[in-house]
Amino acid sequence: MSNSTSIPVDKNKIGQAVQMNIPLSINTYTLPKETETYIVEVVKVFLGAVHQTEIEDYIVYCLNELTTNAKKANTKRVYFKEKGFDIYDQKSYDEGMLNFKQESLSNIDYYLQQQKKEGLYIKVIMQAKPGCIIFEVRNNVQMVATEFKRIFDRMVVARDYETVDQAFMQAIDDTEGAGLGLIIMLLMLKKIGLQEDAFELITEKDMTINRITIPTDFEANRHLLELTKTIVEYIDEMPQFPEKIMEIQHLINDPNATMGTIASLISDDIALTTDLLKMVNSAAFGLTKECMSINEAVKMAGLRGIQHLLYSVGTLQVLNVTNEEQKKLWDHTYKCAFFAYNIAKIQGKVGILEEIYVCALLHDLGKIIFSSIYPKLLEQINDLKTERNIPEPVIQSVMAGMEHQAIGVAVAEKWHLPAAIINTIKYQYDPESAPKEYCNLIATVGFAEFMLQYTEGNINYYQIPPILLKQHAIEKEEQLQALCDKLNAKFHKQD
Template sequence: MDDITNRKIISKKIEKGEPIKLSFHYVNEKVLMILNSILAKILSKQDQIFLLNSVITILREIIINALKANAKRIFFLKNNIDINSETQYRKGMKQFKEDVVGEFESIEKDLRRSDFYVHITFNVDSDTIHIAVTNNSPILPVELERINFRIQKAIAYNDFSEAYAEIEDDSEGAGLGIVLTILLMKSMGIEPENYKITPEGKITRSSLTIPSLLKPTEITTKVKKKIMDEIDGIPTFPENIVQLQRLCNDPESSIDQIVKRLKIDPALSSDVIKLSNSAGIAPYKRIEDIKTAVVTIGMKNLNAILVASNARRILNERYSSFELIWEHCNRVAFYTRNIALSFRKTAIIENVYMAGLLHDLGKIILLATDKKLVRTIADIVNNRKITTTTLEEISVGISHSTIGALISNKWNFPDYLIEAIKHHHAPLNSSGKYREIVQIIYLANILAGIEDRKYSYYYIEESILERFNLFDIDKFKAFHEKLKLKYENTKLV
């Protein structure tokens, strides 16, 4: 068994694709957080990070069920109740529910001192994720019958409340965990037969399989075609932007030439000034006019801002505006620039800044491709300014990172930018040439995600934390707080 507290060894195993085997008698929030972090890293590597919250919920339910089964055996033994007697079983379950279910901490000491355990194995085989949870309390026929009944009922329904009304079972609690598991699997496009509970002598095994292809090929092909058609219909950069980029890259160009061409497009000039202020290039100084902006930020930064500004304008003109996504990108871009400065990566500052501004391009396309889908999900979350694409990604089985890479190719973005957009959730999948850029984008994005309570420090790849000397959690928090404060102060200028 692997040491559950040794995050470095566990991360190395994930990186190498080796199985991870853990064992415990009881779980607290710290153990659950470690399990969450393992899932986050495995799913990121598989480009399925959008499944994280659903899979976390399922895994917790499976673990709690295994622990509850162990606790039940301990409770019956402690109270001299014969678990194999139908009469005594019913009586014992009534008492177990009153004394333990809902007050699970009351049996923690007994579980920790007992010989009952829970083993969990994570394994990735041919792009398929296998999770197995075993506990050494053999399942009874009556328990297995009840579980299979719940599974079959859950398969028949898509509505949680309807399923709940049909299968509520007071003998051992409502049994909603299994219902929730099946319904979540169906929403992710995972067939219910990928979840199994099987007796193996004195062992009970619960297994969950997550295939790399979530939806039938014919469905994903249609969705990809629709997205590709959408991308094909997006205009390329106008000639004015192309000319400005050439001027930025020409050492013979003068600032006056560039400013003159920028002034032809007042909206573009306004965007350049706005992004120049948000970049934090000139802290505590408010840039008010286009010439000051060009002089202050320099040609390389101007080129990055031109690309980002035009990409945003094309998407916002074609679709509705997604201010909160762009605000997130501004924050990430600011963080990338400051991370690069903090670690003396001055040669790639402009590259990481541009990647930060554009890393979530795919979210806009994904949210805009099927307006009916967006409206439906907006109703679900009761928030018309959608910032998350988790439900959309689950519904189509394609990540926004992949979609972002497609549009990046369409616009002939440089290779480093395509790589950063494609792998900003999975830095270990990046090639060596652009790995440093991708790592900075990944760290900046996850810092912003922590602020939105999407991620945790424990979800971060240990190799990235070590690379930036942030493995110590207090040091990490101090660094994050410094970036946050600097960004907020920049916004106030």
């Protein structure tokens, strides 16, 4: 953006929000020109991140129409209040509207400042969700019956038209804002193939919500699934889980096996022994004294704990983390696991501590796999693109990491990892959709990931799902910050 008053657009934050399926929100009281420009720039980056740039002009128009109408609705409230009109009384409403447009426009700066003093805001929200993208324009006033009727009438009129030219023939009463502009907006949505229910007008107490829901391209989804499946097929040459670890797993599941037998089998593998002792002695497990033997480790961690630790050790051995990007990803997952384990410990989830630790450690399995096979995969994917006529945006989608979760799930299933790990990878950003028995575990891992992203400045407090904050007794940002600081300090203390 070129002018000196421009607001910088953080592309990394937008990309992070798209990847995590969390909302982006822009708040304004007066909707100045620089904010309008900023909204347009954010929409462009957002649509680019979800590979929907072809609808950019349509969405920009729709949001401009809805934000302008929201601003006028807020202005109307302060104007009516100052002039003594009752917006809820039909006669008083009609009287107030006689001079509203002329008088408010002639002194618009004053009325906009009054809106700000009254705390009347406009909020633009955009969010990528599985299967759709959502745009909302909210303003914190309740729509009165007369306003709702007029907008509903415009929606009915828009059904009768196929083109904007036809709409221009409609007689528009210019005392209200939601007239021709709203009809054109609905026609634009129709033009990009959306049904009438793509636009919703929701009225709540002290809130008006205009929502546009756009399903993602089904053809693109078909290609994404095809490409993801093919990537997993390309990983076939990747080694299976280490035979020794699978042998130990079978022994753990044998009701006749003793602790001593299991410990002896683990001890036979020097690398496995070293890795397990390192994990058991990490600060996350809070042992009062250093564990120096596998026998002791098995007793301390218990069979379930050892079993879950073996999955993480096995994954590390298979993936053979070497380059800097992979090391950075593993460092992030170790910290996430530490956070998740300690959050669970604070909340008394003693029975699933080790399970939570390992699920958090492997929740980004898809990213790590993708980074490890990326160089060889590039050439193969280009061949696949030509062979199966896959559109470039779909290729970009996978390369941008939007399908990391799907890849992680596919590989976890291929390796026969436990259902808890598979469901954590799949539902980490949407724990409510997970099978009921894993919701609590996944919510803890998901909250730990959101905490890390918040700590690293990649997301803002408002983007953390309210249900996760509620589940972890966080009522305000200061509480979250204090918890992050506490766990951060504890994590670095172990280094």
